[in-house]
Amino acid sequence: MKEATADSIRGWYLAHRSPIDALLIAGLSVVSALLGFSGNWSVLSVLPADVSPWWTLATAVPACVLVLTKHRAPWASLIVATVIFGVDLFTTGGLGPLVVLLDVLWTAVFVARPSVRGRVLVAAAVGVAIIFIIAVMRPEGSAPLALLVAVQFGALVGTDYWWAVAVSQAHELAELHRQRAEEAAAVAERDREEAVQRERESMARELHDVVAGHVLAMAIRAEAALSVPADEKVDRAALRAVRDAGLDAHSALRSMIVVLRRGDGQLSPTPRIDDIGALAADARRAGLQVDVTVAQLAAMPAAVEQAAVRIVREALSNCVRHASGSHVEVRVDGVGDGVHVRVDSRGGAELVATSYAGGGWGLSMLAERVDALGGRFSAGPRPGGWRVDARLPAAVS
Structure with missing residues (x-):
């Protein structure tokens, strides 16, 4: 019962994941503002230090909309999320735009081709370098502090990128294994059909070579006996030949039946x-x-x-x-x-x-x-x- 309920909840969440995630990030932004959490990147902020934490919602709420569009337009959503995060980076320093950026980045990297992923990685590295340079150039900045900010941002983006690539490659590998399994099943089915066809041809040859030959011999001997005047000696010889051919045909048929029923043995003695x-x-x-x-x-x-x-x-x-x-x-x-x-x-x-x-x-x-x-x-x-x-x-x- 508990497993069924958990599966039901999981299915409902997956069916409404995007709006639920957007609401959760918006809720996280509100809670952060309520707790006075802002200025994550204060070394880069151009605003006065006493700005109200509620201003973080000015960038967090628009960013949450991108969670709804990331699957339909992942690259456009990533560009807009980057711009919103850049604005937030140099102003209020809230938590919501960062979470949205990481979420949209993960989706874009997951669906991207390997060549495009390489460009995204280069762009992320350039972004980290730019943040480091700007942090060093700030009046209140210093090389150690700038390095700390750059490492933090690089670690977040790099981990998000690595996770998306790993999951995407896992899906690609699973799809490759599925395709190979289907191909192997198709090959096995063709081999089975060919084996059945070869077995049918073997049975047809055996029927013709042995059974049909004996049956035809019976008909020929009977025809030969009927084409000449009645003669007891000739007729009895013909009957014996017919009997012998019938016994041989019966023996061959029995051997074939044994092979068909048991799957082993020989169709008939090898000539x-x-x-x-x-x-x-x-x-x-x-x-x-x-x-x-x-x-x-x-x-x-x-x-x-x-x-x-x-x-x-x-x-x-x-x-x-x-x-x-x-x-x-x-x-x-x-x-x-x-x-x-x-x-x-x-x-x-x-x-x-x-x-x-x-x-x-x-x-x-x-x-x-x-x-x-x-x-x-x-x-x-x-x-x-x-x-x-x-x-x-x-x-x-």
Whole structure:
């Protein structure tokens, strides 16, 4: 309850701070005059010593008005406050104009640019020097007394200036940290979005390379069995192939579901160069004539090895789909500081099955995969057939 009341009072004060401060300074001036407080800078005064303290209000009241204008026109208010203080300095020597000058000076320095603050500091130093010179030149003045007056004024103005600069720099630093925090949050959000996008692309490639491949194999084997006269042996072989492809697709889907639910594990076992033989065997069972030549290769990064196998898998799947019964030659060689994968096909005929005609994503995904590794990829017709050609670097940056 007490904290809520204090917060309420603080909020009300901040909302009406300027008029409240003006009234407080005016009240301080009245109390000072009532107590007979005047002649703060008597060594500089040009008035008789017996001037009434109430004359200090002649400069204090107009000065209080500047407290109301300091935020809208800080520099104009500072100039007028300096003039009023100068008049008070050489006359009544009241307290109000000094307080107003320090208040307006603080506001002006707080909102000023660093270059302008330097000029204000120079002007304040010049003002202190002028006060010292005038105090020394006064008939009743002396060097020690003039120095004391100058030091007092310099200490007041210098402390006020330093405080305003310190608070302003603190605000600037806080604003800089806020901007950097916002920039860091924006970068983190972009990184998160990019990570999500990369994960989506990885899942899409995995779905296409593994799950979609197995499902398509099931459709192709079923289509092949339906395109020839019924034969128990052929039909059972086709059913076994469909079953095996279905089990492989189920296993791949389960691994992907585990990754999605738990956030760990692998999407599927990483393909190895040794798996190319099994891929060729599956293609032969689908009706292709496949010759495989894999050279003795040096150790390579897993990403390069996986890309090489994916290229062979996709090329053979396309041959089964678009060139059934064709002769396919698969070559994997080490060339220079990289790996060369080439799949050539000749002859064959396209299966009549529009329901699972591909959308051309396979080759574009392969091109993206090879490009990401820094390699080169091409696929297109050649005399008498089709060629898929890829050159992969032996090292990944």
